[in-house]
């Protein structure tokens with residue numbers, strides 16, 4: 001190994017690597033879609049006329065708290081992530097970042113995030129942010145090693161940010177708010193059962209009790225995916241009902257179509273239980289959600 005002088009280029013590339021490692025700790029790809037969900041919940045809560053400053057505040061605050069939870073999740077899972085191919089190269093298990101500095105980074109993000117939410121959008125979204133953080137980090141994360149029902153708890157943590165977005169704009173949770181929460185909650189079952197199947201060997205190696213691990217035939221994962229998709233189909237139609245009996249028929253029809261798309265993809269996975277249909281289901285889930293969210297914005301219900 002060469003041990004010449006450390007050049008400016010070396011130093012620059014080391015700083016660049018560190019920055020990208022810290023960013024990776026925050027799971028930015030999941031965060032982007034999650035923040036789009038928060039923004040749309042906030043938009044719907046203000047009947048399409050959001051206070052733009054508040055909208056930005058709730059997105060920034062949620063981003064900080066969610067990032068913090070993802071950092072802490074990885075601090076607590078180093079021993080498991082090291083054993084799984086998908087996660088072994090993450091910054092902490094690979095040794096590029098220490099667990100200690102990562103935990104400090106996560107704590108800083110979380111403290112700034114909660115304070116920011118408190119100062120800008122109020123105590124209720126801040127409290128839900130703190131509750132979601134605890135649910136994800138201290139309940140869901142250790143539960144993955146104990147019972148396959150962990151996904152149900154993870155799905156609550158994944159959907160709670162919807163209520164942060166809504167309540168930042170509107171103190172009242174109506175049927176539409178509950179329906180948007182339910183859309184994100186149920187969407188996660190087909191989304192994750194496809195992933196749980198694709199990475200079942202990894203999860204088994206890491207000692208994670210996913211449905212695809214405790215039942216290697218895939219039947220239970222398939223049932224979870226299909227049940228989630230059926231519930232998703234039903235709840236996705238609800239925001240089109242409108243408050244004053246002014247249903248948005250086009251919204252409801254298109255939502256029904258999207259729901260059938262997810263149900264067919266889930267059913268194909270359930271009946272085949274192979275990597276091809278699992279990959280198609282994961283892909284379908286990542287196409288479906290942005291489209292369903294777009295419908296909420298483009299075709300708002302009257303009321």
Ligand code: HEM
Nearest residue numbers: 029030033034037086151154155158159188191192195286
């Ligand atoms: C029970 C809840 C959830 C679990 C266990 C879960 C797990 C995962 C995992 C392990 C991946 C990586 C798949 C891969 O490496 O191929 C993934 C991908 C993804 N998830 Fe989820 N997820 C959940 C909920 C959510 C939520 C609430 C969102 C956002 C609204 C989301 C958005 C995404 C996106 C955009 C990707 C693709 C980006 C990537 O490849 O990293 N997920 N999910």
Ligand SMILES: CC(C)=CCC/C(C)=C/CC/C(C)=C/COP(=O)(O)OP(=O)(O)O
Nearest residue numbers: 065066069073129132133136154157158161
């Ligand atoms: C406001 C706030 C605190 C929001 C947090 C919301 C959040 C990050 C939800 C993620 C949902 C989820 C269970 C993802 C999978 O994590 P995983 O640990 O199973 O994924 P991994 O195996 O890739 O680490």
